[in-house]
Amino acid sequence: MQSPEKNPAGCNCLALRQAARHVTQIYDQFLAPSGMRATQYSILARLSRRGSMTINALASELVMDRTTLGRNILPLRRDGLIAVARGGVDRRSKELRLTRSGEARVRAAFECWQQAQAQFESSFGAGRAKALRALARDVALSDPGAVAPVDKD
Amino acid sequence: MQSPEKNPAGCNCLALRQAARHVTQIYDQFLAPSGMRATQYSILARLSRRGSMTINALASELVMDRTTLGRNILPLRRDGLIAVARGGVDRRSKELRLTRSGEARVRAAFECWQQAQAQFESSFGAGRAKALRALARDVALSDPGAVAPVDKD
DNA sequence: TTGATTTAGGTGTATATACTCCTATATTGA
């Protein structure tokens, strides 16, 4: 392992963040006509596929912090794409569901997403894209492992 | 190419963003004792390695939007880790440089970074990490290609 | 049953990201 001053390219975190920034800009540009950003599309598309979910459940599936998702759904609620209902069984929870408007928006955005996906795969290569997704998925689902010192009682 | 409703795992953008979120949390936790976040460390470490740079040059190297870097250096300036000087040749530009305090901070944070890097590589595998970095780097440096319709005159 | 603990989610705060529009300076061309 080299020093980052000698080899800044060696940092896994920096490499992933740079790639995420770059790719997000591409997808965001293609999604722009749909009036959504990549993160918003990922939320709506997941709700469309899985049906109503609680905030915690959806955040976990999206590998997103619970509080981040709580903030990210605010503009979607404001725009009437998502509705929130108090959980029937557990009254602490909140069920998120797509509205009619949200369903329509997802369908429209899907066309944009396809273009972004096609553009990326044609320029980066479908094979390498597949390998990248597989590695990225393994990273996202991997155990964080023993992190910084946690003081337990 | 499958529908994202059928195969949300197929989205390159989502996969990269999830991985970046996950890994950033790990690195941020290890960097916490240094009082910096991963992005801040990447800025200081680059300045340390390359010496004074303008905002545009540094942003380009970090694969970061110019305006994003402009915002990201504000807390670093506030904390006295970075100093800004008007460019000598081109008076529109601004030269960013590490202060003494900034140099010391980078040295201290390097230890934290090493721990984060070691933790990640030991849990994910050094070989797969190397492959991931190589793909991520190719993505970050790749031509965005023909993006959404741009209206040129 | 009821007090302790756990869990679902929100709030305050801070940083990260990038688009659009703006000003100032530099460069270029007639």
Place this chain on the structure above:
DNA sequence: TCAATATAGGAGTATATACACCTAAATCAA
């Protein structure tokens, strides 16, 4: 020279991210 253009960077706005701390509701244990 000087007007047109290009470039460096900032400001306004909006979303994205997550930690620490808080409240309410559910669960567990004595």
